[in-house]
Amino acid sequence: MAMFDNLSNRLEGIITKVRGKGRLTQADVDEMMKEIRTALLEADVNVAVVRSVCNRIREHAIGATRSKALDPGQQVVKAVNDELTRALGGETLAITYAAKPPTVVLMAGLQGSGKTTASAKLGKWFKAQGRNPLMIGADLQRPAAVEQLRTLGRQIDVPVFSDPEDPILTAAAGLEEAKRLGRDVVIVDTAGRLSIDAEMMEQVRLISGAVDPDYTFLVVDAMTGQDAVQTAEAFHNTLQIDGVIMSKMDGDARGGAALSVKEVIGRPIAFASTGEKLEEFEQFHPDRMASRILGMGDMLTLIEQAEKAFTEEQAEAAAAKLLEGQFTLDDFLEQMQALKKMGPLGGLMGMMPGMPKELKDAKIEDDDLKPIEAIITSMTPEERTFPNIIQGTRRARIATGSGTTVADVNRLVKQFGEMQKMMKKMGMAGKPGKKGKKGRGGAKLPKGLPAGFDIEQGGMDIPGLPGTPGMPGIPGLPR
Amino acid sequence: MGIEIIFLILAVLVIAFGVGVVVLNRRREGVQAPSQRTAAQPAAPPRPADELSTGDTLVEEPAVAEEPVAEEPPAGTLRERLAKARSTFAGAISGVLSRSAITDESFDELEEALLRADIGVNIADELLGGLRTRVRDKEITEPAALLDALDVEMKSRLAGSERSLNFETFDEGATNVWMFVGVNGVGKTTTIGKLAKQQVDAGRTVLLAAGDTFRAAAAEQLTTWAERSDVEIVRGADGADPSSVIFDGVEKAASKNIELVMADTAGRLHTKSNLMDELAKVRRVAEKGAGKVTETLLVIDATTGQNGLTQAREFGDVTDVTGVVLTKLDGSAKGGIVFAIETELGIPVKLVGIGETIGDLVDFDPDEFVSALLER
Secondary structure (H helix, E strand, C coil): CCCCCCHHHHHHHHHHHHHHHCCCCHHHHHHHHHHHHHHHHHCCCCHHHHHHHHHHHHHHHHHHHHCCCCCHHHHHHHHHHHHHHHHHCCCCCCCCCCCCCCEEEEEEECCCCCHHHHHHHHHHHHHHCCCCEEEEEECCCCCCHHHHHHHHHHHHCCCEECCCCCHHHHHHHHHHHHHHHCCCEEEEEECCCCCCCHHHHHHHHHHHHHHCCCEEEEEEECCECCHHHHHHHHHHHHHCCCEEEEECCCCCCCCHHHHHHHHHHCCCEEEEECCCCCCCEEECCHHHHHHHHCCCCCHHHHHHHHHHHCCHHHHHHHHHHHHHCCCCHHHHHHHHHHHHHCCCHHHHHHHCCCCCHHHHHCCCCHHHHHHHHHHHHCCCHHHHHCHHHCCHHHHHHHHHHHCCCHHHHHHHHHHHHHHHHHHHHHHHHCCCCCCCCCCCCCCCCCCCCCCCCCHHHCCCCCCCCCCCCCCCCCCCCCC | CCHHHHHHHHHHHHHHHHHHHHHHHHHCCCCCCCCCCCCCCCCCCCCCHHHHCCCCCCCCCCCCCCCCCCCCCCCCCHHHHCHHHHHHHHHHHHHHHHCCCCCHHHHHHHHHHHHHCCCCHHHHHHHHHHHHHHHHCCCCCCHHHHHHHHHHHHHHHCCCCCCCCCCCCCCCCCEEEEEEECCCCCCHHHHHHHHHHHHHHCCCCEEEEEECCCCCCHHHHHHHHHHHHCCEEEECCCCCCHHHHHHHHHHHHHHCCCCEEEEEECCCCCCCHHHHHHHHHHHHHHCCCCEEEEEEEEEEECCECCHHHHHHHHHHHHHCCCEEEEECCCCCCCCCHHHHHHHHHCCCEEEEECCCCHHHEEECCHHHHHHHHCCC
């Protein structure tokens, strides 16, 4: 059995069927609800949470059966998205700092959930906010856990306090040390423990009592299954959790546990850890997670990352050039290099909404770009501006210069030409930036797209983009 | 990789970003022009954190709260040890038994319990589908018989696999290599530590190879375990090539007639293809010299949900996984994902971790596992 595709793919089949009818029947709703339920369960959403979420979605869906709107299927997708966003908690947790520093953060969770790494990542995050954190290594259980924290502390230039005597005394002494040193944030890393281990739960309760944290975060592995809820409840009962940190969100787990935990303990997901590097850590945006669970991509995170890599002027100029068909290979190279700054291409692809499966599955490594770069950099400025002039000897020269073959060069030039044509068409179809005007009457399916890149099926449209009022998908793109 | 697809992707991405950024910025109406543009992260010069306090000593060997080193496995079967786990099914079972007949609710309750144990929608459907048919055919009529049939059905799904750890006796100059792979935080290093002690107690000579050169202090953690079992350890510098560390371990073991090398590897998400390639290389290199990989054990955290199947498939693809170690099975009823792993991928569960002590890493007994799940 292949893992099922994401929920939106599942729904798509039914929606396509329904679309012709223009109306949803009870049977359609039943079929949809079954798919939704299965998809949520496969995303590890807790059974009880699935039940309540499904009941609410069903109500919307039944409403849609009575609706005379043109696209009841889309309405259901929107209902699912809205419901998930609601279940995940509408707003991003805002961190407020203690009036009398330091602000104390306590980290708790099961073994292996990623507390030590999350502590360091959080430390780095606080530093980026202009704070001066100190980390306390109160995990005296796992061999070398404190050593791990120290190493990470050195990497992010944050001091680490620990005392091998006793975790509770360590926490208390560490807090004093932070005050003495004038550090304004304290992060307490604790040992992993099972929620049913009464002795260890008592220990963490005492640590909490010793440092009186402003924030207690539960670190939850994104790959956790149904057990996440029981664990969260138990920790919440002992510690009064303020928020959850989802670790290992860079895998392909859909993170249904996140949704469940929020639903059950009523505390938001505060941060998500999205990679092995210490800066791969961000505040959690519930609306985006809903889209991810649905497999709709994460356009906003993508755009934020893009903003880090491109300046506004650059982006605007590039987009304008693209759409006017004046995009040269030089521009292309520049964009490609900027893209690489945003992170591995494969990861970026995953965040793109509505990417066809063929593209998502195509394993793109950044190394795959090297030959392209080599070919372009082997061209003269003239050739980069007017690739049409690349014929016979020029081709051979470029191939030799870049260590590729003439066929590779040919292909690149040809593809570039087709891309230009495609962009020009899109540019004529809908100029970007005309506010409020959806790019609906968009271009026809451009040539050169592989089969399966079915733009009509909502290839690039982002249904509703939850949580971003007034952003109706991306104008200028065909839907 | 076709150049076409790269082009297409780049084009789409460039456009989407370009247009997206422009639109978003316009929408903000210049309120906060290009926001979130963070400066590149400068590599902070490492400053010794130790400079700050007196109590700030390095923890070489935690003096307190140390994991107790049990010499012999604690009394009690897996089933007894997992007795706490029964609560998940207890409700469903008493629900089923409380009715005089088998109803739709009976199946709903069982389905929910199965799902809560992370068995997954598909396996749950298969298990219950068969039972439904038998109930319809009047083959099963009593609620208690339904539970028995489920028990039999679940056990039969896990029956017949070879679960012993593969160890070969080689002539001089060759050694067994057991590789441990898995995603981050599942307990690979701890598993090696416990298993090493058990193997030493069983009379085998063991060497540990600290192939996790990525996670900070992973080698220190394994060194602590090596000291506990009094076995040799080979480690490299932080960030060293894991293949060469493990190769060195194999060579050293072979030169000293050590029978078994237990090779740790860094936790990695199966979606990171560069890291998975690295793992494939580690496995190849482990057999380059005197080593023969006789076990590749995938360590999976029992709390893992449906992602566990994907993990098993991906790790299996690159390293030819021969068995699963299911860790952290204490706690609540869980670990249901092994049904999918065993039946769909044919990878047997060989060991389970049911507690903190060395004796708590035990052979997997499917009958006890199922009985513990379905404990009334």
